[in-house]
Amino acid sequence: MLINHAIAEMLHRALDSGVTKSEAYQLMAECPTDMLLMAAGRMRDMSRPDVITYSRKVFINIVNLCRDTCTYCTYKKEPNDPMLSMLNPSQVIAIAEAGKKFHCTEALFVTGERPEQKYEQARTWLRSLGYSSTVEYIYCMSELVLEKTGLLPHTNAGSLTKKEMSMLQDINVSLGLMLETSSERLMEKGMPHEDAPSKNPKVRMKTLESAGELRIPITTGLLVGIGETQEDLIDSLFMIRQLHEKYGHIQEVIMQNFAPKPDTGMAKFPPVSPEYFLRSVAIARIAMPDMNIQVPPNLNPDIFGRYISAGINDWGGISPVTIDHVNPEFPWPSVGLVRKVTESKGRRLRARLPIYPEFLKGGFITSERLQKYASLVADSSGLVKEDYYVND
Numbered sequence: 001m002l003i004n005h006a007i008a009e010m011l012h013r014a015l016d017s018g019v020t021k022s023e024a025y026q027l028m029a030e031c032p033t034d035m036l037l038m039a040a041g042r043m044r045d046m047s048r049p050d051v052i053t054y055s056r057k058v059f060i061n062i063v064n065l066c067r068d069t070c071t072y073c074t075y076k077k078e079p080n081d082p083m084l085s086m087l088n089p090s091q092v093i094a095i096a097e098a099g100k101k102f103h104c105t106e107a108l109f110v111t112g113e114r115p116e117q118k119y120e121q122a123r124t125w126l127r128s129l130g131y132s133s134t135v136e137y138i139y140c141m142s143e144l145v146l147e148k149t150g151l152l153p154h155t156n157a158g159s160l161t162k163k164e165m166s167m168l169q170d171i172n173v174s175l176g177l178m179l180e181t182s183s184e185r186l187m188e189k190g191m192p193h194e195d196a197p198s199k200n201p202k203v204r205m206k207t208l209e210s211a212g213e214l215r216i217p218i219t220t221g222l223l224v225g226i227g228e229t230q231e232d233l234i235d236s237l238f239m240i241r242q243l244h245e246k247y248g249h250i251q252e253v254i255m256q257n258f259a260p261k262p263d264t265g266m267a268k269f270p271p272v273s274p275e276y277f278l279r280s281v282a283i284a285r286i287a288m289p290d291m292n293i294q295v296p297p298n299l300n301p302d303i304f305g306r307y308i309s310a311g312i313n314d315w316g317g318i319s320p321v322t323i324d325h326v327n328p329e330f331p332w333p334s335v336g337l338v339r340k341v342t343e344s345k346g347r348r349l350r351a352r353l354p355i356y357p358e359f360l361k362g363g364f365i366t367s368e369r370l371q372k373y374a375s376l377v378a379d380s381s382g383l384v385k386e387d388y389y390v391n392d
Contacts (some may be wrong), residue, residue, distance in 0.1 A: 004032065004035070005154070005199060006026065007026075007030060007031045007032075007035065008035065010023055010026070010027065011027070011035060011036075011039040011286075011385070014039065014043070014286055014289075015036055015039070015042060015043065015046070016173070017103070018287075019286055019287060020219075020288060021234060021235070021238045023371055024234045024237070024238070024283060024286065024287050025230070025231060025234055027283060027286065027332060028230050028233070028234060028279065028280075028283050029230060033275060033278065033282075036279055036283065036286070037278065037282050037309050037310050037311075038283040038362055039282070039286055040281070040282035040283075040286055040309075040310050040311030041308075041309055041310070041311055043285055043286060043289040044285055044289075044293075044311040044313055045310060046289070047289070047290055048313040050347060050348055051312065051313070051347065051348050051350045051383075052308060052312070052313055052314065052315065052347045052349055052350075053292075053314045053315070053346070053349075053350050053351070053352040053356075053383065054314065054315040054316065054317070054318050054335070054338065054343045054349065054350075054352065055077055055105070055106045055109045055316065055317045055318070055338050055351065055353065055354050056102075056103065056104045056105055056106065056318060056319070056320070056335070056351050056384070057099070057104055057106035057109050057154075057317040057318070057319050057322075057354070058096060058098065058099030058103075058104050058107055058108065058151065058319055058321050058322050059110065059317070059319055059322040059323065059324065060085065060087065060092055060095050060096065060105070060107055060109050060135075060141070060145075061085045061110055061111075061164055061322075061323055061325040062085070062086075062109055062110065062111045062130055062134070062137070062138060062141070063085060063086050063087070063090070063111050063112060063115055063122060063125070063134060064076060064083075064084065064085045064111070064112050064122060064325065065077060065078075065079065065084070065086075065112050065115035065118070065121070065122050066111075066112025066113045066115055066118075066158075067113050067114050067115060067117050067118040067197075067198070067201060068110070068112070068113045068158075068195065068196035068197065068198050069195040070193060070195075070196045070199065071193055071194075071264060071265030071266045072078070072192055072223075072226060072258060072260070072264055072265070072266040073191045073262065073264065074261045074263070074264060074271070074327075074328070074329070075112070075204075075325060075326045077113055079119060079121045083365055084138040085325070086102075086122075086125050087376045088129065088261075089104070089129070089140075089141065092141045092144065092145065093144060093145065093148055093149075094186060095321070095322065096145040096148065096149045096151050097148070097149055098321050099149070099151055099319075099321050100149040100150070100151060100340075102320045102321055103388060104151060104319070104321065105151060105152060105317065105351065105354070105377050105384055105388075106151060106152055106154055106317060106322070106353065106354040107142070107149070107151040107152065107153045107154070108154050108155075108156065108317055108354070109138050109141065109142060109153060109154070109155040109156070109157070109172075110155075110156050110157070110325065110326065111134050111156075111157045112158070113157075113158035113159065113196075113198045114158065114198075115134060116133060116134060122134070124373060127143075128176070134157060135157060135160065135164045135167070135168065137360075138155055138157060138168065139167055139170075139171060142155065142168070142171040142172055143171050146171060146369070146370075146373060148378060150373050150377075152173045152353055152354050152355070152370070152373060152374060153171060153172045153173065153354075154172060154173060154174050154175065154176060154219075154354035154355075155168055155172050155175055155176070156175070156176035156177065156178075156219075158198055159177065159198045159203050159204060159206075159207045160175075160177075160207055160210075161210070162210040162214065165207070165210055165211060165214055165216060169214055169216050169254045169366070169367075170367050171367065171369075171370070172363065173217070173353065173354055173355040173360075173365060173374065174216065174217040174218060174219060174251060174354050174355045174359070175216055175218050175219070175372055176218065176219040176220070177204060177207050177208060177209060177219075177220055178204075178216060178220060178221050178222075178223065178254065178256075179201065179204050179205070179208065179220050179221065179222060179236060179239070179240060180193075180199060180204070180221075180222060180223040180226070180234040181201065181222060181223065181226065181228045181232060181233075181236050181348070182201045182205075182235050182239045183201070183228050183229075183233065183236070184200065184201055184202075184233070185227075185232075186226065186227055186228065187199065187200060187201075191227060192226045192227060192265075192266065199338045201239075205239065206245070206389065208220060208240075208243055208250075209243060209247075210249075211249055212243060212246060212247025212248075212249045213291075214245070215247075215249060215364055215366075216249060216364070217248055217249055217251040217253065217355050217356065217359040217364050218250060218251065219251055219252040219253075220240060220250060220253060220254070221252070221253050221254025221255060221256060221294070221348050222236050222237070222251075222253075222254070222255060222256065222280075222284075223256050224255060224256065224257050224258060224267070224272055224276075224277055224280045225257055225258035225271065225272030225276075225277070226258050226269075229268060233280060233283070234283065234287070237253075237283070237284055237287045238287065239286065240253060240288070241287060241288050241291075244288070244291070249359075249364070250291065250355045251292060251355065251358075251359050252291075252292040252293075252294055252314060252316075252356065253284060253288060253291050253292070253293050253294070254294045254295075254296070254316060255277075255280060255281045255284055255293065255294065255295050255312075256295075256296060256299060257271070257272045257277045257295075257299055257300065258271060258272055259271050259272075259299060259327075259329075261328070261329060278306065278307070278310050281293065281295055281307055281310040281311065281312060282310040282311055282329065284309065284311075285311030285312070286311070292313055292314050292356055293305040293311060293312045293313060293314065294313075294314040294315065294316045295310075295312050295315070295316075296316050296324075296327075297315050297316075297318070297329065297332075297333050297338055297341075298318075298324055298330040298331060298332050298333060299327060299330050301331075301361070304333070304338075304341065305341040305342070305344065305345055308342070308345040308347060314352075315338055315342075317354075318332050318333070318335055318338065319390050320332075320334075320335065335349075350383045350384070350386070351383065351384035351388075352382075352383050352384060353374060353377065353378060353382075353384060355374070355385075356382070357381055357382025357383055358376075358382070360374060360378060360382045361382050
């Protein structure tokens, strides 16, 4: 077929010089899936041929009140909800110490978006602990966890100001903020982000750009299947790529597939088809050949191994201690199972820190205490020492 020949030529050129946005549009629309996956796998192997990484973590769910309402979310709770989380320092340290016993290296701090702006209960809770904001509390809990357990903090607290990020930089090895989509259309009436002002792509991109200006390694990514078009998907990937080309600070791109959840506004919205999501992962690799690309294995429990063929090189955080509070419907697979699946695809599974090796070794950590704690568990490659964590 002529079209396949033209596409094959485009993929061949991509191996040498990458793809433009218009070429990515064409590949996503026309390229057969097997060709797309083969190209993505080859691109990954050019820079990361052998190892798939993961971060062994505890998930510290500081407070799950949130000023935003997204119609696919089950993380956000209301003040009278029995699953409301408002952790005090002793609870935070207990979770971190449990993680330490299981040889975790990451303390993932997650909160709703600025809950104190919407909820008096959140303001009262923070005042009772001696803090004026959620970010200030996270800073102090990050410091406590680092000093008491040595777990390295990584915070995902939504959109942050440059001043807030600068403060957290002193005690977090990296930060996280999902772009989800660059499409402002998804904020319109009846769309998933209608009541989520912080999900405005301009707001999210401002936070990601501030991280670049501060030289903070940051994790971002897309939520695939919430109403975006194929073109929206490509546009979002290229916005991330352009930011990274400017600042060199995007340490990871997470490709997360939408899955409908009960008791949400999108409970009856169709899930992403496995083939479309595979193609989305592959096009992410083709658009960003040198990037760390992740797919969470718990969101794809029976088929996660196939994403290795689509060009990923990371499984993200996996916890032997805590649930995924953002997606509690999807339990973590055991590290042992992830290792077995990874090895069945001819790869080695290695634990990493919540900062990737190239950023750990590239001078992105300016805090001496963070460098000290990272050096205790990292080997010369920047990954976790192989004799540090237990075999599962």
